[in-house]
Amino acid sequence: MLLFTGTSNQQLAEKLSDELKIKISPSEIIRFADREVRVRILQSVKGEHIFVLQSLSQLGDANLMELCQFAEIAKREKAKKITAVIPYLAYARQHRAHRQGEAISVKLVADFLKVSGFDEVILLDLHEEEVLKYFKIPTIHLSAVEIFAQYIDANREDFGGDDLVIVAPDEGRAEQAKNLAKYLEVEFAVAKKKRKLDVPDTLSDYVLLGDVKAKDVVIFDDMISTGSTALHAAEICLQKGSLKVNFIATHAVLAKGEADYWEKSPFEKIYVSDSIFVPENKQFAKLQIVSIAPLVAKQLQNLV
Numbered sequence: 001m002l003l004f005t006g007t008s009n010q011q012l013a014e015k016l017s018d019e020l021k022i023k024i025s026p027s028e029i030i031r032f033a034d035r036e037v038r039v040r041i042l043q044s045v046k047g048e049h050i051f052v053l054q055s056l057s058q059l060g061d062a063n064l065m066e067l068c069q070f071a072e073i074a075k076r077e078k079a080k081k082i083t084a085v086i087p088y089l090a091y092a093r094q095h096r097a098h099r100q101g102e103a104i105s106v107k108l109v110a111d112f113l114k115v116s117g118f119d120e121v122i123l124l125d126l127h128e129e130e131v132l133k134y135f136k137i138p139t140i141h142l143s144a145v146e147i148f149a150q151y152i153d154a155n156r157e158d159f160g161g162d163d164l165v166i167v168a169p170d171e172g173r174a175e176q177a178k179n180l181a182k183y184l185e186v187e188f189a190v191a192k193k194k195r196k197l198d199v200p201d202t203l204s205d206y207v208l209l210g211d212v213k214a215k216d217v218v219i220f221d222d223m224i225s226t227g228s229t230a231l232h233a234a235e236i237c238l239q240k241g242s243l244k245v246n247f248i249a250t251h252a253v254l255a256k257g258e259a260d261y262w263e264k265s266p267f268e269k270i271y272v273s274d275s276i277f278v279p280e281n282k283q284f285a286k287l288q289i290v291s292i293a294p295l296v297a298k299q300l301q302n303l304v
């Protein structure tokens with residue numbers, strides 16, 4: 001087994017290499033003056049099962065190209081199997097043409113991974129399971145629910161003990177939030193939202209199904225981007241009498257706001273995984289990062 005990494009999340013690759021007790025295999029990735037990328041694999045991959053870790057976080061397009069070059073090289077150099085490890089998949093929210101005239105962009109991503117030579121893809125907490133249908137190569141869809149459940153379990157006093165309700169901020173997240181609640185043996189609620197498709201990053205009506213009165217709340221979502229989904233859910237929970245509101249999101253997209261924006265938010269703390277690398281200048285006091293390295297390492301070990 002060989003582990004390669006792109007440039008988007010080398011910190012997670014290092015944690016993975018520690019967990020797996022293998023070195024990251026050498027490669028060279030350069031960007032030319034015009035920003036085109038060139039990857040060079042610096043060891044033989046012939047007959048090997050290779051894993052390439054790359055999060056398709058900002059800029060997803062550029063990181064995708066980097067990732068796919070690994071597969072193109074490894075295929076020609078006769079690797080036995082080539083697995084992409086993509087903790088955060090770009091364009092997963094464009095999984096259908098929401099309106100006439102729009103592209104199904106995630107299908108393009110899936111096609112590109114296949115034609116570049118990948119045999120298999122490992123993904124984590126996709127925006128929608130439906131995304132998987134666009135992959136014409138085998139996929140493994142991991143969930144960070146257990147990682148976060150274990151974290152809450154080990155720090156129960158920070159989450160209101162047993163007086164805790166897990167809240168899905170929309171119906172799309174209901175199943176995962178329910179799983180988290182089940183694992184922790186606590187109550188569950190769901191907020192229903194409606195997006196205004198003509199005005200990006202805005203929401204309209206919101207209702208909460210479930211009881212959060214006098215309880216601590218954990219809002220659980222796949223990602224924190226502008227934060228508006230979770231902020232609306234927090235607002236409604238507080239209106240309904242919840243005590244503290246924590247927010248857990250697998251992917252720290254953090255597309256909006258400086259530290260101050262999140263510090264002033266109603267969240268007690270914001271917990272994310274390291275599926276996306278958060279540079280120091282984007283970190284803030286309320287942010288806690290929980291590593292998915294043990295989960296991913298276990299999966300990789302199962303595959304070899």
Ligand code: R5P
Pocket residue numbers: 093127169170172173201221222223224225226227228229230
């Ligand atoms: C949307 O349906 C997703 O599950 C997330 O709730 C959403 O994409 C998060 O984005 P934002 O932080 O911008 O509300």
